[in-house]
Amino acid sequence: MKILVIEDEPRSAAYLKKGLAENAFTVDVCANGEDGLHLARNSQYDLIVLDVMLPQRDGFSVLSRLRTEGNQTPVLMLTARDSVPDRVRGLELGADDYLVKPFAFSELLARIRTILRRGPARQPSTFHVADLEIDLARQRASRANARLDLTATEFRLLALLARHSGEVLTRTFIAEQVWDMNFDTDTNVVDVHVRRLRSKVDDPWPTRLIRTVRGVGYVLEEISS
Amino acid sequence: MFWKKFRREPAPLTARLAWWYAGSSLAVLFVMTGFLYFTLVRDFNQQNDRYLDGKLRVLQTLLRESGDTDATLKWEVDEDLSEDPSVRIFSRVLSESGRTLFETDGMSREIPAPLFAGGPEIESPSGKTFRIMSGTALSRSGHTRYRIELAIDTRYESDLLARYRSEIWATLIAGLLISIFIGNRIARRGLQPLSEMAAAVQGIRSSTLNERIKLSDPPAELDSLARDFNQTLDRLEEAFSRLSRFSSDIAHELRTPINNIRGQMEVALARVRTPAEYTDLTESCLEDCERLSRLIDSLLFLARAENPETEIRREPLDVAGELKRLAEFYEPAASERGIQLETSVPETCRAAVDRALFQRAVGNLIENSLRYTPRGGRVQIEADGDARGVALCVSDSGIGIPEEHLGRVFDRFYRVDPARAATGAQAGLGLAIVQTIARLHGGDATIQSTVGQGTSVRLSFR
Structure with missing residues (x-):
């Protein structure tokens, strides 16, 4: 499973990469919206972890570009700003989930797995x-x-x-x-x-x-x- | 652009008052002088009419007594009645057929007979104005009838009145200037307390909120305004000091967990530890982080609730079912502490509330009760609803709260026992959040407590 992490804060990016890699994901990290959009367009990812506050191009803009171009890669947004309009905006633009900092890493992991599990896979009884x-x-x-x-x-x-x-x-x-x-x-x-x-x-x-x-x-x- | 700004600026109160004063005193002055002027004109006319009337009577008497042959008559017609040289009367005596018998010298030149057809004031061909009167007389025998025509020169009065008019205008202009000046002074003097007040208000800064407006000799209206303003300042000062207390409380609350994290890390790094020790350290730091995030969540919640645009998502809620679920959730924790948790709610109790907030408020209250109720105690949740909303009460048989603290327990970060600060992860925000939630629903929270007997908190949701 390949995950793209677009996050400009180096420490956050580092621990996300480490944590996800240790949980058997292949992780690419990039630090700004423009590069992130480029990577998302040109490689195939199973999921994108997208920070809202990014240099050059913010997370909302990256997401809306991807969706208008028809890219349906699941997106999980991260933000430090927990206001309802922000959350609604993210979800309306086509984000699959939304997580507010500070969050537990296990929570992020659980949500990533939930998103990836969605779709055809049936819950066993x-x-x-x-x-x-x-x-x-x-x-x-x-x-x-x-x-x-x-x-x-x-x-x-x-x-x-x-x-x-x-x-x-x-x-x-x-x-x-x-x-x-x-x-x-x-x-x-x-x-x-x-x-x-x-x-x-x-x-x-x-x-x-x-x-x-x-x-x-x-x-x-x-x-x- | 400048003139626009200038034009829009409202006239200052002083100027308005001054103009009103000047305008009204000028109006009074105008009416008075006008009245006096017309009285004078009337008096002049009456006086002239009296002169003419006197002359008419004399001529009538002479004509009756001595007919039109008497020399006295001729003398009387020529003689000016008044000793005042400014008064000049013309007289003319005509026969019945209209022939002039006698007349004052130069009268036919000055006032030809046909002019007498007009009103009491006529203008002669030479431009003089006369007041005229005419009458008839009979001879003693009654056979002869005479016509008498009299005219009095009113040049003197006209001159006087013309002078008087120009004086009136001068007076009016002087009056206007004086009343503007006086009006201005009066307005300034009257508004003096207002400008004093404005100066006092301007001097108030966030750092000098303890200052109050004191007026030397305030009129009643301004006194009440100043009082209202001072009361507003009281509230502002209170809110301000609350806010600054709040900020220092936040800093303090953040300090403890950060200090823990830092200290533990430093101690751990001082020498090489076993993996088990590192694991323990990391876990302990995680717990402190948890505490920090919870504190931030609570603070954000309170800050957001203060924004008047904050809206709650009301939905019809089965209050009885919700409280039952809450009781179920907390029951094991209660029974582990040896506390009996009871609910008493009518099955049909429903209300339109924000479910997550409702849960949070009641949950906070139950947690508080569990925390401060000793083993063997009891916590009771009661609720009842009507068309207007739902009233809820969480009461316990706990240690209670001393009366002096009751007024402040809903304040943020307020703790009855500061020593407990370290144990409660809610950081003294629990009850503040409960009250905020009730208020967001248009209700309120109240507390009653007796030391040693227990505490009950009532919530209303509208």
């Missing part, structure tokens, strides 16, 4: 992580063939983690997806929910699958040690 099996259609989860007794909320939480297995999910994202809570909470509410889930999914077994990533959130994955 069952997920497997190590010996954990989650059946979305029948609302059932089992580990090592033993049925897990989960509440509806716990199941939704586990299903979310499973759907994004291997990705670190932030507490805000989890609260939004599972409880439809659209604000940042600063208490350990999500932690308590995850702790409860863990007591059923992880505690009875020798290997833990739900891992805490301090300062970021949670990830469901098989640790290959």
Whole structure:
């Protein structure tokens, strides 16, 4: 998967390149809108990460040029200015998603994967992580063939983690997806929910699958040690 | 371009007042002098008529007593009645057939008989003006009838009146100048407190907002204006100091996490650490970054809410369902702290509110309650709606807030216990955000609290 990052701030560009490369993406970086537009026209990318504030040609302009020329490469916009008109403008011009700085890198990664997953790929109805099996259609989860007794909320939480297995999910994202809570909470509410889930999914077994990533959130994955 | 600007500039109040004063006093002066002038003209005419009338009577008496032969008559006709040389009367006695019997010398030259057909004032061929009168007389026997024609020269009065008129004009012009001058002085003097006030207002800068307008001897109207202005200044000063306090609070809040990050990094770099230590350091820094971004989010939210153009996205919301979901969300955290979380909402409670903001407000309140309620306590969410909106109350059996703090708990960065600053990631913005959300919905937030018994916050959404 090839990603073009158009970002003028060198440190941001550097960590984006590093982070994305470590997650198995091929990354090209360029530091201004004009070069970015040129690269986007002349090479084939799976996705463009586009900063709004750019020298020479701003992100909105790059995006609208690409779209008027018929280039449909998915675009994820980054901005430090979080105003509703800006967001609306970006989406109207044909951006696929919009992320406000400061953002968690894991959030960016999750959104990139979501955009790339869109389209023909169908969501499977069952997920497997190590010996954990989650059946979305029948609302059932089992580990090592033993049925897990989960509440509806716990199941939704586990299903979310499973759907994004291997990705670190932030507490805000989890609260939004599972409880439809659209604000940042600063208490350990999500932690308590995850702790409860863990007591059923992880505690009875020798290997833990739900891992805490301090300062970021949670990830469901098989640790290959 | 200049003249345009000049023309558009409104006349200063002093000039307007001066012109009004001058105009009105001039009008009064004009009416008065006009009245006096016409009175004088009338008096002159009456006096002349009296002279003529007297003369007529004398001639009538003489004609009746002695007929038209008496020498006295001739003398009387020639003799000027008045001792005043300026008064000159012409008399003429005619027979019934119209023949002149006697007349003052030169009368037929000055005033030919046909002229007597006119009104009380006539002009002679030589350009003099006369006031005339005519009458009849009978002889004692009653057989002979005479006609008497009298005329008085009014040149003296005309001259006098002409002089008088030019004096009137001079007076009027002088009056105009004097009243402009006086009007100007009066206006200036009357507006003196206003210019004092203007000078005082001009001197006020953002750095001298503590200054107030003090007028030496203010008239009632300006006094109330000055009072209003001072009250505005009070509010401005309050808002200004709040703002500067707010800025220093922000700086302070940013300082703590940045200091943490910096310190940890420096200590870590001082010597080589194990990978586990580096991981720990990075994670700890991430937590501080998280705290910083949350602070920035909250500040941006409050700043944006202050913009009067901020609009909220209202949608019909099932309040009961929403509160139930919130309670479900917070229930594990509550039960872990040994706190009972209860909701009491009528099933049918609905309202048109911005859902994300509603969640945020109620969530903040629940979090506050959970934070300040000891184990074994209880947090209750109640709501009720009517056609006008929804009223909501989150109450707890927590530690409560001392009364002296209640007035300020909705202020940004205000903390009842400053020592708790480090623990609350909301940085003392939670309640400010709650109140802002309620106000964005046209409602408000109020708080009641008793130390040791608990706190309840009421929200209204309209």
